[in-house]
Amino acid sequence: MEQSSTSTPLTGAVQGLASELASALRSGGRFRLAAGIPDVHGAEANAGLALAAVRVVGADAVLPSVLRRAPAEADDLALFGRAVHIYPPAADASPVSVWSHWAMKQTLRRLDAPSGGGSDRAAEAGPEAEPQVAWLADVPWQVLTHQLALLAPLAVPEADCAVADVARDRPVDVARGFVRAVRRRDWLQAAGAGRWLVLLDGVPATLGLGAGLEFVAHMGGDDPRVALQVEAARHLQAGARP
Template sequence: MEQSGTSALLQGAVQDLASGVVSALRGGGHPRVVLPADTGGAAGELALAAVRVLGADAMLPSVLLRIPPDPAGAAVFRKAVEAHPPRADAAPSVRWSHWGMARTLRRIDPSSPAGPPDEPGTGALDEADWQSLTRQLAVLAPLALPGEDCAVSRAAVRRPVDVARGFVRAVRRRDWRQAAGAGRWLTLLPGVPDTLGLVSGLDFVELMGGQDPLVALHVQAARLMRTGAPV
């Protein structure tokens, strides 16, 4: 029961953090103040864990809106990156998430002494069928950023039609998080079929799943990346 309670608390903290990011991206809040300034005690550890779960997207307003992060928030993000490096046997998605956070830390703070580690491998992506590819890319959606190159983005660029098929499948299955993550990648990919109707598709995903802040986050990120301008 204690583990279940802790999991529920973490899920709530992630949802709250994602909601703050969405509000900042939409211009409804103060984009420089998203992360908590106090990371002491049990509440602070929970906040750091939530940052780790959300990954690089915790700093998404600073990246997409092109504004300096709040210094206190940047310090929290740095602590989340540096205090919990992935273990050697961590899953590829965990190692990629850490890599993306380290890359974002260097982007928002060029004076940071440590750059991102070496890129993890992408063997699982390279060999995946289109369904598995879409699932994995959706999990790695925080890596989908304009002008940012990595092995994951190159794997996605090679298979736009497969990602488009995965997007349609996720919508039909009402898997709104997967659809939103895949749609975020599709916004950046060349060669996406015009018949997909990505813009209206993302509108539909937001309508159906937008009460989930993680869905809203990816949809709003896709819109900002498509327009190339802050809201």
């Protein structure tokens, strides 16, 4: 059950972007989305690939700015915004895809309004109202954790949405899912679940979350997507260092 390392061009672009992000979070160094993607201004196919990679990585593509509460560069935001706009969820898209897109729009709006206002959920209702969350409400803990891990970009400070509400209501179930994912060597799911867990109250102390995240990083950190989630979790654990 190791993550496969098949390298389609898109997989490679996603890995590359995740690697840049993880390393920026780890080092505290500057991150430029527009610079982080090779040949973004090059051939049209490469630009398309870069945008697709941003869509796959989702709101995490600008995670350093979000975690540092720092304004993003204009061309980074422009690239991020283009990915948001050219990849709207299809009519029959999965709830995860719809939510992941919603998270990108939400993040774009926050980073576009550096005044710090507009974080009030009520003020953001209207056309950008949250997608429905009913699909997640009563699922078994195994499914819950799997879906939450796919939506790990929603696990950010002041996470305030219906998906986060579901996670907050079920800390023991998410913790069980973390154990399940580690047991099955699904390091990406484990890292995503671990990232949620650092934000939740009521996680059983016997889980050993800190050691668990270290273990996941050690065993699965060769995959940059895993490394990115672990780094995100460490930042959240440290209280979103400036």
